[in-house]
Amino acid sequence: MPQLRRSDWYDIARDMNWNLRYVSHEQAFPPEIVGPMGDTEPATWWKWDEPYKLSYREYVYNQVDKDAGVAAVGAAIARSNLFDQLDEGWKGAIKAHFGAVTVSEGQSTLAESRMGRFGLAAAWRNMALYGALDEMRHVQIQLKVAHSLLEKDPQFDWAHKAYHTGNWAIIAAMSHNDELFLGSDVISTAIQLTFTFETGFTNLQFIGMAADAMELGDVEFGALISSIQTDEARHAQQGEPTLKLLLETGQKDLAQRLIDVSFWRAWHLFATLTGPSLDYWTPLEHRAMSFKEFMEEWIIRQFMDQLEDLGLEKPWYWDQFLDELDWYHHSEHAGIWYFRNTVWWNPDAGVSDSEREWLEAKYPGWTEKFGTLWDTIGESVRADKVDATFGKTLPILCNTCHLPVFKIPGTTSDCEPRQSVHEERTYTFCSEPCQWIFDQSPQRYVGTKTLIDRLTMGDIQPPTIEGILEYMGITPDIAGDDAAKYRWATERQPQLAAGAAA
Amino acid sequence: MSNAETTRSARKAPKTWSQLSAAGVRRKPSEYEVVTHNLIYHMDKSPTPFELAASAPLNAWYLRYREGSTFRVDDWNGFRDPHRLTYHSYVSQQNQREIHLDAIVDRFEAGGDRPPLSADWVAVLERVYLTSRYSSHVLQMAAMYLAQLSPSSYVANCAEFQAGDEMRRIQRSAYRAKSLSLQFGEQLADTQATRRIWEDDEAWQPLRKVLEELLIAYDLGEAFAALNLVVKPLHDAFFINVLGVVAQAEDDEELALMLDDFRLDSDRNNDWSKALVAYAVSQRPENRDVLAGWVEKWRPQTEAAIEAASAMLADRWPADRGDMGELVAETYEALLSDCGLLPTQAV
């Protein structure tokens, strides 16, 4: 082994900053792509200091090793029938994951690369280069696993296809990802992607889902996403030094605003994806913790502690957030199930008697808010009117998060529609924070359209059910249906069950 | 057709991604294609690449410099990296190569067969090799720019790996700086001192100017052509090939062996550059003139800059190796010729 340790030479390879002479700083680091530096001298940013040091040599060594671990698990699984034995609801959760997440890792590759070019310190640019390579890994190992499952189930095609469609769930994900990182300047990206999203929220999906996967024996998926999370934990550390520099350069308000915007956007997206995955689609006996418990542990405790340690505050809408924590993802889950033929997985209703008991215990008041809705659906199923349980009227979608606008009695959503007018167009929002996000920076959002806007404004042709499904990329072979073939309803009151079961 | 057959074919499992079958790939796709194909879904997306206002800065940037570039083809997803690198094959291959470099370092650290380096050679190393950390870092930045602006994941990944290769050699140079400093003086490991050479040494300034200007070559076609068809090939012809010959002549075998290894990276990056030129020209013949135009714009000043930098090695160049400038010119012309971009190859 070479005699010098990494710490002996590392600073020489990271203190690579210099003063531009032949082009101006604004030319090489244009404000619109670098973001809000404030009145700081470029050299102020040279002290950007990553908490985690790593050499290229160590990087390739570690990563080969990690890949070998994932591949070994994959090979063992390929020889077994493990996948066939998995619960259908859980399969739905992993298909939702592959569709929403896989190609978005490629968006992160590009956002990291942009920091690798425009980051304001060489140390930052180097960390971002590892981040870009990590994210490429995440795209590729997830595509590889999903591709191997294609022969068992065509819905896995959406691990690759999803972002090529105008599917409502994907528009919501794109809008979120573009806001936080893919369509963002590098300073904002460091805060929104590597701090809010990776230091905070991805833990929910990647640690929460990994915990459940291990519980129920989906070792391959568990190993896959745990391995990904080890990369995230490293490159997520670009957020903190950037945040520190923003604070040091007197830009606390800006930092707080970036956190407030990205926290709310991430909350809605993860509530839609991770919320139902943990609380409805994972078989009851294998749920490690409820979504709310994960939120409390990873976001309210750990992430907020970190935020406060750095001198920032809870977002201004904290009360609304706590209110939504009890109902929002349950509404999303019902909405997804209701419009299940517009998604690429089979969502599990997850409301058998024992599951309802669990939901009521984890979310006191659940029965009152959602029980009746599922009672009605169950009755339709038992009355052989499954058709009536599909969404027919178009929902109103929020112009910020692109997710449905709900009106749930006794919650913050129980009010007149929230609307703002910009350039003579009326925009509608699901919540006060979503409205605030749009209104505090309308020039960033004007003209954007929800799926429903696209329909009513003539972008989707023909404006029929077939036209919308085609726009959303939904084909009959992958259109979702109830994961349990409605047994949760038919078996609930067997005496009434009449032909509704598949 | 019998019923049984109908049922069987209706149930036939898809062989690969629908996007890959739609692209007309009939044979069984390779793992490389499965994990690389068509991931940059926002290229040419209507009405804007990103779900933000059309005037949002990043939408405007991509519409102008990526979608708006004169370097374009209808289908960027037909391009293939000749080395078919995936993340896994890249890190595996580079891990092996890093083990090889460690072995070289070990051998020289063990001493014994190592002839003592002269102080004046170390001064040359400081001025040329150690300072090239800065020039290589600019190449790394420019490769990252190209990666994030790429119209296809097949292109983006090549640029990502290229950036990784630059970081790789920078870190080995940093190691050598520290190692030399223990024997020949602390300033060798003093980044301020090295930065002063990069910022003030007259021989470096023309190249520094080219590299700083490279950072603002924002158009996709210009970014690719300036970096991969002009600046990096000429830079590497000097900082790998020429420096390698000199290191050998100075009995600095450690450096010579390292540079031999870095040449493998540099050659691999030339391979994808050539393949991309060939693909782009085959899809749209006008791309030849587009690229040739950018090469013409960047070549004279870059060649002059390398010539200015050559002064740093002029008195070290072994007389029996012919003309130093010839070596650079030959290496570079060979690349342009392979690309069909020599002025004499104009159609």
Ligand SMILES: [Fe+2]
């Ligand atoms: Fe990732």
Ligand SMILES: [Fe+2]
């Ligand atoms: Fe919203």
